[in-house]
Amino acid sequence: MSLLLRRCLTALVEAFVAFGSHWVHIPGPPPDFSDPAPGHPERLCPWLPPTEQERAIWDDVGG
Incomplete structure (x- = not known):
């Protein structure tokens, strides 16, 4: 080919x-989407560890 x-x-x-x-x-x-976004109402205190109820909600929403 030229x-x-x-x-x-x-x-x-x-x-x-x-x-x-x-x-x-x-x-x-x-x-x-593994955790709620910063400032989300489910996570008002990001410096505290998540409660059992928060984990249950996240697991339920996640599938």
Whole structure:
């Protein structure tokens, strides 16, 4: 394959990749829902260890 043809095809592929990156959304990793978010009403005192009832609620919600 000639050098000119190879460069043209490489530029064409790179142009398609650049064009496609504007139209295709690649989602990030899913959020971690293992514990309530900071400031959530179920967790008003983050400096205290969780109670048994809080753990039971989290386990029930988590599946």
